[in-house]
Amino acid sequence: MQYGALCRSLARNITGSREDAEECLNDALLKAWETIPPAHPESLRAYLLRIVRNSALNRLEQQKAKKRGGSExxxxxxxxxxxxxxxxxxxxxxxxxxxxxxxxxxxxxxxxxxxxxxxxxxxxxxxxxxxxxxxxxxxxxxxxxxxxxxxxxxxxxxxxxxx
Amino acid sequence: MSQAEITALLNSLPDEWIDSAAAPQKRKPISLLRTVPAIAACLAVLIAAAVYPRLRGTTPPRVPETTAAVTQSVTTSVTESGQSTSQTGQPSGTVPTTASETGLSDSQSASAVFTTETTASGSSSGQQTAVTTGTAVTTVPDSASRTTTTTTGQESTGTEHTTIEWDLTGECISTEETVPYSVPVVTIPLRRWEDITDEVLMLPNTVTADFRLFTALPQEDDLPEWLPPDFDFAENDCLVVSFESNCADLAVTGIRLEGDSAVLAVSCLDAVGYQDGFICCYTLKIPKSLNINRKRFRAEYRHMTDDAVFRGLVKEYLILG
The missing domain is CATH 1.10.10.10 (Winged helix-like DNA-binding domain superfamily/Winged helix DNA-binding domain)
Known part of the structure; x- marks a missing residue:
């Protein structure tokens, strides 16, 4: 995957966990698969990063509930x-x-x-x-x-x- | 502000900013930013240090010299037997001795012209176009105050003895090749050694000159000190040219034959700050086959104003032995 490292890094920064980052990345890829089309993003990188970020933030909320740390x-x-x-x-x-x-x-x-x-x-x-x-x-x-x-x-x- | 609101705020940022931040431009290390100009400055200094001395050592280009064209002509009779008479003609005008007397500054060109016919009673040996090898000896008697010599262009003091040779071999050397100028500005009478007198001729710019032709070894009493003792009079005539001048920078820079005339090229640096008592002598070895004693003899006397041009001329036409 072309932007895999960048997306993985973003997810890890937010979640603070390598495993959670991998899951976020998988979720993001699945969501992108589902939304393109009908979505036609001008910048695929920015589009993927937004999905990863939102996914990571959602996962972070779950972490907070579980009292897990390490996020930036x-x-x-x-x-x-x-x-x-x-x-x-x-x-x-x-x-x-x-x-x-x-x-x-x-x-x-x-x-x-x-x-x-x-x-x-x-x-x-x-x-x-x-x-x-x-x-x-x-x-x-x-x-x-x-x-x-x-x-x-x-x-x-x-x-x-x-x- | 809640995290959700901040997230919403950040999510409103345009895609292009997110794209741009994904691969930011890394700033060059500060050490590199300082090192490169320093290296460039060092290189510039080194190049300048290498080039500047060469620029300083470059000789200035030769420019056409503006001469003070002052012409004087004196008539002299030369007898067949080698006996010469005194001057029979005199300049038809007053000779200005310095440029200032003509009302001109050093940088201006004087144009006073004095011309009379020069005749010789001796028979001419005909047209002579070939010029042969000659040797000149320059003897500069002691002059403590003298600081410049004519031949080397180097500053020196005390007595100096310089042998000068120039190669004038070749057939039909053209005027331009022999002497870089063609307008005779002073005509000087020829004197035979049998008729040595103390009379000297005042030349422009306070130069006095004495030309003597020796066709045989003179008597001991008459032997000039600058005449080479081993001179071979069987093969050559000896022309002694002596200048007594305030100008130290004076040189014979060539000789050429034009029909029945022999033309001596004399260059004098028309510099400021002349010193008294300078004597410059040249002894020219001229093959007897040229019959120089039967020729009308004259000198082209050129006043130069540019020191560099004078030095270049002397250096070019005189080969120092």
Whole structure:
């Protein structure tokens, strides 16, 4: 499979378990088989990764119920939650859509390597060590860069009146 | 914000960003970023160090020399028997001794021309077109203040004795090949050794010159110190050319025959800062077969303003022995 390693890595980052990642990958492949067609994704890689990610997140919920750890998702989400509005502030679906649009607009203005770093950390749930190897940066540099991006996101959302 | 909301937020990111993040561009190591410019700078320095000395050592291109064309002509009678008379003609005008007297600066070209006929009473031996090998001896008497010699172009002090040879063998050497200029600017009378006098001729630019032709070994009293003692008068005539000048940079750079005339090429560097008391002597060995004593003799006297061109000319036309 062409994107097997990438999908497996994503699933393992989220679930924190090699076995769970393999199962997520199998589930994703089955789901892709069922949905293509009628779906015609422009990017097969992104489409497969989304399926893997959703599958892994579902499996993570099951893990939580079983009290199993090792996932990067909680840490990544905690980091991101610091710069996003609290639950109570998101009053309705409309505000949620506005927030998504604002985050996308913010990320669109970032330099590509910073946006890649952001997506890789919070969407792929990659660890700092993995990002360090992928981007050729030191782990400390990765953390500092992500921290600065989050602060800028926070300021941006404040400026937009969403925070 | 709940995990579900964050997940929904992240799921709203476009596919292209997810694709792009799947294979991010790895940044080049910082050491490489610093090393490459450093290596490039070192290479540039090395190349510059290798090329710059060569550039400095390159001789400047020769450019056409602008001469101060000052022409003087003096008539001399030469008798068949070798007895010469004193000058019978005088310059038809006042000879400017320096460029400043003509109202021109060094960089300007003086154009005052003095011309009279030059005649010789001796019979001519006919047309001579072949020029033969000659040897010149340059003796520079002691001049403590002298700093430059004419022949080597090198700075030196004290007495210097230089043997100069140039190869003028060949048939019918053209004017252009023999001398790189063709306009005679000074005509100097020929004197025979039998009629040695102390009279000297003032040449432009404060140069005095004395030309003597020796057809046989002179008496001991008359033997110039710069005449080679082993000179073979059975085969050759000896033409001694001496200059007394403020100009140290003066050289005989060639001789050629034009019909019944023998033309000596003299070059003088028209430099600033002349020094007094410089004497430059050339002894030219001329085969008797050329009958040089029966020819009207003159010199092309060229004032040069460019030191590099002068040095190049001397270097090209005089072979140092």
């Amino acid at each position: 998702i909680p840490a990544a989400y905690d980091e991101l939650a610091e710069c996003l509005p609290a639950k109570d502030n998101v009053a309705n679906q409309v505000e949620q859509k506005e927030l998504q649009a604002a985050v996308r607009a913010f990320l669109a203005e970032l330099p590509q390597h910073q946006r890649d770093l952001f997506v890789r950390r919070y969407w792929y749930a990659s660890s700092a060590a993995e990002l360090s190897e992928l981007f050729g940066l030191s782990e400390n540099n990765v953390r500092v860069t992500l921290s600065r991006i989050r602060k800028r996101l926070q300021k941006y959302l404040q400026k937009e009146g969403l925070l």
